[in-house]
Amino acid sequence: MGDWGTQFGMIIYGYKHFVDAAAYERQPVVELGRLYRLVRQLMDVQEAQSQLPVAVAKVEQLTQSSLAAREAAAVAPAGEPLKRAEKTARLAADQRRSAEAERDSWQARCEAAARDGELSARLAAHPDVETSVLRETAKLHAGDADNRRLWQTFLPSCRADIQRIYDRLHVTFDHELGESFYHERCAPVLEALQSAGMAVDSQGALCVFLDGFETPMIVRKRDGAYLYATTDLATLQYRVETWQPAAILYVVDFRQSEHFAKLFAAVRQWGYTQIDLRHISFGTVLGKDGRPYKTRSGDTVGLDGLLDEAVHKAHEVVSQNDDGKPDGPELSAEQRQHIAQVIGMAALKYADLSQNRTSDYEYSPEKMLSLQGNTATYMQYSFARVHGIFAKGNIDPQVLRQRPECLHLTSPAERSLGLALLRFAEALDDALSDYRPNQLTQYLFDLAKRFSTFFEECPVLRADTPAERDSRLMLCDLTARTIQQGLELLGIQVVQKM
RNA sequence: GCGCCCGUGGCGCAAUUGGAUAGCGCAUCGGUCUUCGGAACCGAGGGUUGCAGGUUCGAAUCCUGCCGGGCGUACCA
Numbered sequence: 001m002g003d004w005g006t007q008f009g010m011i012i013y014g015y016k017h018f019v020d021a022a023a024y025e026r027q028p029v030v031e032l033g034r035l036y037r038l039v040r041q042l043m044d045v046q047e048a049q050s051q052l053p054v055a056v057a058k059v060e061q062l063t064q065s066s067l068a069a070r071e072a073a074a075v076a077p078a079g080e081p082l083k084r085a086e087k088t089a090r091l092a093a094d095q096r097r098s099a100e101a102e103r104d105s106w107q108a109r110c111e112a113a114a115r116d117g118e119l120s121a122r123l124a125a126h127p128d129v130e131t132s133v134l135r136e137t138a139k140l141h142a143g144d145a146d147n148r149r150l151w152q153t154f155l156p157s158c159r160a161d162i163q164r165i166y167d168r169l170h171v172t173f174d175h176e177l178g179e180s181f182y183h184e185r186c187a188p189v190l191e192a193l194q195s196a197g198m199a200v201d202s203q204g205a206l207c208v209f210l211d212g213f214e215t216p217m218i219v220r221k222r223d224g225a226y227l228y229a230t231t232d233l234a235t236l237q238y239r240v241e242t243w244q245p246a247a248i249l250y251v252v253d254f255r256q257s258e259h260f261a262k263l264f265a266a267v268r269q270w271g272y273t274q275i276d277l278r279h280i281s282f283g284t285v286l287g288k289d290g291r292p293y294k295t296r297s298g299d300t301v302g303l304d305g306l307l308d309e310a311v312h313k314a315h316e317v318v319s320q321n322d323d324g325k326p327d328g329p330e331l332s333a334e335q336r337q338h339i340a341q342v343i344g345m346a347a348l349k350y351a352d353l354s355q356n357r358t359s360d361y362e363y364s365p366e367k368m369l370s371l372q373g374n375t376a377t378y379m380q381y382s383f384a385r386v387h388g389i390f391a392k393g394n395i396d397p398q399v400l401r402q403r404p405e406c407l408h409l410t411s412p413a414e415r416s417l418g419l420a421l422l423r424f425a426e427a428l429d430d431a432l433s434d435y436r437p438n439q440l441t442q443y444l445f446d447l448a449k450r451f452s453t454f455f456e457e458c459p460v461l462r463a464d465t466p467a468e469r470d471s472r473l474m475l476c477d478l479t480a481r482t483i484q485q486g487l488e489l490l491g492i493q494v495v496q497k498m
Numbered sequence: 499g500c501g502c503c504c505g506u507g508g509c510g511c512a513a514u515u516g517g518a519u520a521g522c523g524c525a526u527c528g529g530u531c532u533u534c535g536g537a538a539c540c541g542a543g544g545g546u547u548g549c550a551g552g553u554u555c556g557a558a559u560c561c562u563g564c565c566g567g568g569c570g571u572a573c574c575a
């Protein structure tokens with residue numbers, strides 16, 4: 001958990017220069033959020049200002065080489081050389097265009113900042129915020145009294161704010177140790193690496209050079225600060241000492257695969273050869289523009305808003321459906337609210353988990369909040385239907401479960417459903433073998449579809465014989481329990497009425 | 499430049515890791531329908547799996563080369 005990184009340097013810098021004491025007094029997290037965004041904005045503009053001339057020069061250079069490539073193509077002899085030259089020219093033109101686009105976007109940001117008087121004044125008063133922020137971060141890490149004190153007062157409210165989201169998502173931890181916990185363990189790790197001859201000085205930084213990698217894994221910056229890799233090494237050592245794990249899974253965006261490849265290589269060389277270390281990488285969430293999705297303006301705001309939207313939309317559908325009941329509405333306002341919570345969260349989680357873990361996907365609220373087709377709602381609906389039958393028939397499933405011999409599969413729909421039920425264990429194995437939750441979602445959707453067919457074709461309470469009725473009730477119960485168990489493994493709840 | 503990943507009906511995705519006629523959802527079209535809960539069911543159309551070779555009894559999957567896209571690449575995480 002990132003309780004120690006640059007984001008705290010940003011907040012500390014913001015607090016020292018821009019805090020609104022009264023606002024902080026009233027709502028600390030809101031004010032700290034504002035400060036974070038403010039500092040972020042200053043850093044972004046200054047990045048744009050420093051990148052602009054670089055981009056301009058790059059456009060100039062690429063324009064030259066593009067011209068040269070076109071001239072070369074004009075005089076190239078026909079055949080293979082011409083094709084090659086044309087391709088080079090095309091590539092050069094593409095590069096020039098994308099450089100121009102980049103230049104324009106830096107320029108637009110600079111101009112927007114220039115039009116904002118207050119922002120311009122701040123930029124003038126605070127040149128190079130990024131360096132200042134890094135300095136605050138370094139001071140925090142070095143034990144500076146002021147920064148430590150600020151960090152200690154900020155941390156609880158920041159942590160509590162994040163907890164709100166975890167609570168909404170029902171995410172809990174068995175152990176929780178932040179980056180800060182490992183800080184004091186970093187120096188001994190580096191000493192060990194140095195005495196093992198693995199870590200050496202290079203250009204002022206402490207580096208581990210590894211076979212098969214062009215660049216080293218840097219474990220201590222020139223300015224003395226530790227990095228991501230340092231904490232990862234200390235964390236691994238601590239975990240081995242404390243829990244003797246057989247395997248450690250790192251569930252992290254695939255863009256960090258090189259980092260983990262280096263980390264694992266270093267760790268094995270260090271002597272930890274018995275642990276199964278795995279980077280469970282996943283694809284990037286993309287915005288509408290196909291670029292990685294970011295909430296530059298804040299941190300958890302985007303997610304919070306999405307959760308609200310999911311619940312709100314589910315509430316609309318629940319209400320609409322309940323109002324349309326033949327005998328009038330059945331649900332209280334509280335029930336509707338609870339159902340909307342469960343269904344909305346489920347839709348979001350399912351949208352994420354039903355995707356192939358390794359592929360990118362586009363952040364699209366419309367799709368993520370859909371309640372039709374291959375969605376959690378479909379499974380939850382099956383579960384609720386079973387409870388509808390049990391309620392209407394006054395059935396106690398516990399009684400059924402005493403006599404499993406009552407199960408008889410005669411019609412094709414019953415047989416198809418029964419076969420799917422038997423495959424549950426197999427689906428779990430599939431999901432587990434390569435850490436792919438979508439194997440499980442796919443199974444559950446298949447099961448629920450078969451149940452729908454069964455439900456349509458096979459009357460349960462009005463079955464022809466008591467034996468058939470009992471058998472079908474049993475199938476219903478098994479289906480409901482399988483769906484409930486499967487969804488629970490995905491962190492998704494069910495409701496008896498919806 | 500080097501490295502990693504991706505390309506599957508209009509759109510979004512699967513494919514038991516090399517097996518049988520490539521599946522599903524949305525969308526489209528057509529049916530069911532005074533329901534054990536229609537947030538449903540049944541059916542139809544739509545594919546040369548980016549292109550070209552190769553390996554194999556068998557390729558969406560493995561190899562090679564193109565085309566197109568994404569990401570990473572020395573002190574961010």
